[in-house]
Amino acid sequence: MTPSTPSAPKPAAPDLCEPCAGIQRHWRKAPGHAELVQGTHSREDRGNGQASFTRYRCDRCGAAWEYENNKSNQHAGWALLEH
């Protein structure tokens, strides 16, 4: 007999799944995870070189990610768009 009170404390951040939460953001060449599904791809000329953007959606928690690939920006990488 166990009283069912599933009262997990709500995190302030959007509840990403574990692999999403583990993604290192805004860091060049940081890896994503296996459950991200690739979406649209686009390119942008940033003046100092081409940047390319790839959208991903997490199959597990539904988070929308964008990965920026830009050789001239060490901080271009994963960014969370929405959840």
Ligand SMILES: [Zn+2]
């Ligand atoms: Zn996820």
